[in-house]
Amino acid sequence: MPIRPTFMRDVARLISHAGPAVLSVSALVLVWEAYARVSGISPTALPAPSRVLVQGFEQRDVLASHTLATLQATLFGFSCSLCAAFLFSVLVDFFRPLRRALFPVFIITQTLPLVAIAPLIVLWFGFGLTPKIVLVALVTFFPMLVALVQGYDSTDRDIEALMASMGASRRRIFVAARLPSALPYFFAGLRISITYAVVGAIFAEYAGAVRGLGIYILNAKNNFRPDLVLSAVFVSATLTLCLFGATVLVQRAAMPWARFEEPKP
Amino acid sequence: MSAPRLELKAVSKRFGDLEVLADINISVRPGEFVSILGPSGAGKSTILQLLTGALSRDGGAMACDGVPLDGNSHRFAFMPQRDALMPWRRVIDNTALGLEVQGMSRSAARAVVQPLFAEFGLAGFERNYPAQLSGGMRQRAALLRTVVQESSMLLLDEPFGALDALTRARMQRWLSGMWTRHGWTVLLITHDVREAVLLSDRIYVLSPRPARILRHYEIPLPHPRTPANSHALAEVEADILQTLLNLEE
Numbered sequence: 145m146p147i148r149p150t151f152m153r154d155v156a157r158l159i160s161h162a163g164p165a166v167l168s169v170s171a172l173v174l175v176w177e178a179y180a181r182v183s184g185i186s187p188t189a190l191p192a193p194s195r196v197l198v199q200g201f202e203q204r205d206v207l208a209s210h211t212l213a214t215l216q217a218t219l220f221g222f223s224c225s226l227c228a229a230f231l232f233s234v235l236v237d238f239f240r241p242l243r244r245a246l247f248p249v250f251i252i253t254q255t256l257p258l259v260a261i262a263p264l265i266v267l268w269f270g271f272g273l274t275p276k277i278v279l280v281a282l283v284t285f286f287p288m289l290v291a292l293v294q295g296y297d298s299t300d301r302d303i304e305a306l307m308a309s310m311g312a313s314r315r316r317i318f319v320a321a322r323l324p325s326a327l328p329y330f331f332a333g334l335r336i337s338i339t340y341a342v343v344g345a346i347f348a349e350y351a352g353a354v355r356g357l358g359i360y361i362l363n364a365k366n367n368f369r370p371d372l373v374l375s376a377v378f379v380s381a382t383l384t385l386c387l388f389g390a391t392v393l394v395q396r397a398a399m400p401w402a403r404f405e406e407p408k409p
Numbered sequence: 410m411s412a413p414r415l416e417l418k419a420v421s422k423r424f425g426d427l428e429v430l431a432d433i434n435i436s437v438r439p440g441e442f443v444s445i446l447g448p449s450g451a452g453k454s455t456i457l458q459l460l461t462g463a464l465s466r467d468g469g470a471m472a473c474d475g476v477p478l479d480g481n482s483h484r485f486a487f488m489p490q491r492d493a494l495m496p497w498r499r500v501i502d503n504t505a506l507g508l509e510v511q512g513m514s515r516s517a518a519r520a521v522v523q524p525l526f527a528e529f530g531l532a533g534f535e536r537n538y539p540a541q542l543s544g545g546m547r548q549r550a551a552l553l554r555t556v557v558q559e560s561s562m563l564l565l566d567e568p569f570g571a572l573d574a575l576t577r578a579r580m581q582r583w584l585s586g587m588w589t590r591h592g593w594t595v596l597l598i599t600h601d602v603r604e605a606v607l608l609s610d611r612i613y614v615l616s617p618r619p620a621r622i623l624r625h626y627e628i629p630l631p632h633p634r635t636p637a638n639s640h641a642l643a644e645v646e647a648d649i650l651q652t653l654l655n656l657e658e
């Protein structure tokens with residue numbers, strides 16, 4: 145079976161890629177642990193990593209429920225954002241002048257500082273899921289839209305001319321040529337945006353929420369529990385990495401031809 | 410005598426200030442293999458784009474089987490200068506693209522192209538992706554995609570331009586054999602004089618931009634051309650080469 149050798153190669157590549165990073169992170173954690181123990185610094189200022197781990201583990205049920213809330217907001221918000229970005233990308237692709245009308249508005253949304261906008265959105269939409277979804281969509285919509293539009297424009301002109309010579313309609317050309325051409329751009333945008341999405345959700349929660357890692361972090365900070373703050377940070381980092389990994393897997397599955405192509409310079 | 414399959418009369422085309430085609434007169438009879446030779450940038454690809462409807466002409470007339478070509482009423486099977494295979498489609502689905510666009514279901518289109526894979530030297534590669542093919546195989550796949558459209562005429566834009574010399578020579582022989590067997594009507598664009606001489610019944614030589622027909626050659630030798638013809642072919646080739654070189658002065 146061809147699956148096994150590629151799988152083994154992937155594992156080997158993962159080890160060779162991730163090895164140095166694992167080493168440097170481990171070294172950092174060790175130095176931190178040593179410093180926290182030897183210097184006698186108060187754990188309310190700088191908790192040792194071991195303490196972060198233990199405290200976080202003790203709080204695992206609470207942490208898990210908050211994490212679930214954040215994950216839910218991230219996925220909901222990101223899905224809404226993806227749908228909207230796709231719809232607008234199609235609209236803009238078929239009606240070019242719209243691009244010039246809409247893009248400036250979208251660019252302005254990208255210049256808004258999150259710290260200022262998050263409390264306002266909570267004010268407008270309450271403490272539930274809605275403000276989180278709105279904020280996640282706000283930070284991820286435009287990058288995804290740009291990725292898609294750029295992807296459509298990357299379509300090989302010869303392929304479009306060929307399809308036109310076959311009598312294909314505009315819609316047909318879009319579906320059969322422009323859409324698949326945009327996939328690499330789409331996934332590049334997806335990988336970046338999914339990390340923004342988690343940050344966006346946590347920001348919204350930090351500005352006010354019933355549940356979620358953001359509000360957990362805020363409470364832990366107010367209770368002078370930096371160990372719990374760091375536990376939550378650790379969880380959110382892990383969450384982001386998992387989501388990132390998931391997009392890579394989805395891309396593999398969605399673009400089976402890509403592994404045969406020579407890497408672009 | 411019946412109307413020519415394709416007839417271009419005094420066709421002209423300009424891009425803004427750039428006059429590309431000045432006065433193009435070409436005719437192709439059914440079953441004929443006709444080549445257009447010309448310097449790079451002369452407007453050879455532009456002629457094909459006029460025929461596929463990607464561009465519209467500024468003057469002159471074009472007709473297919475005596476029927477004027479206007480709008481997008483007529484479809485020729487077109488093979489672009491680069492193979493334009495879709496990287497995301499398997500080879501079989503790339504070759505079936507034209508049939509699918511014509512409204513055939515994917516499985517029906519596959520069933521039409523499948524039996525031709527062996528003849529095109531692609532047997533066993535149906536389920537592969539284009540990135541897994543060699544340059545020569547890609548060109549054959551692109552050609553297969555072109556011929557299955559069952560169009561009245563094939564328009565080939567430098568099909569072998571990107572290949573190495575050996576593969577190109579092989580592909581030329583192969584195409585010559587295929588053409589003899591299938592009786593296609595072909596209009597071939599090339600700037601390889603030897604290729605044109607080897608494959609064509611007739612050759613039009615274009616002048617540099619703004620292009621007009623500079624010379625017209627008939628090569629009344631049987632196909633596929635054998636080493637026995639090589640002397641006669643070499644003479645025509647030398648003549649055309651001289652014509653093209655004289656242009657530079």
Ligand SMILES: Nc1ncnc2c1ncn2[C@@H]1O[C@H](COP(=O)(O)OP(=O)(O)OP(=O)(O)O)[C@@H](O)[C@H]1O
Nearest residue numbers: 424427429447448449450451452453454455456600
């Ligand atoms: N869409 C276009 N808009 C403006 N100029 C164009 C366009 N298409 C072609 N041209 C110009 O027309 C001229 C002829 O182009 P064309 O592609 O037909 O040349 P060609 O004979 O096929 O050349 P080559 O042998 O290099 O393929 C070139 O100078 C090119 O820059």
Ligand SMILES: [Mg+2]
Nearest residue numbers: 453454455490
């Ligand atoms: Mg050309």
